[in-house]
Amino acid sequence: MSAMMxxxxxxRHRIEEEIRSxxxxxxxxxxxxxxxxxxxALVRERLSARLRRFAPA
Structure with a gap:
């Protein structure tokens, strides 16, 4: 897993904790x-974009 991922x-984990709180x-x-x-949603979108970019075709 890269540093950015x-x-x-x-x-995203911290945001979800804040939502629950x-x-x-x-x-x-x-x-x-x-x-x-x-x-x-924005963070989730960035994560999925990075996963799509590095996923094997």
């Missing part, structure tokens, strides 16, 4: 959840 995976609050912030989910 590891870094993206780590960032926000959802467990008594009144979760919809705006914060929206921002976190969008960021998570």
């Amino acid at each position: 590891y870094r993206l995976t780590d960032i 926000e959802l467990s609050r008594r009144t979760p912030s919809g705006l914060r959840l929206l921002r976190l989910r969008r960021l998570n």
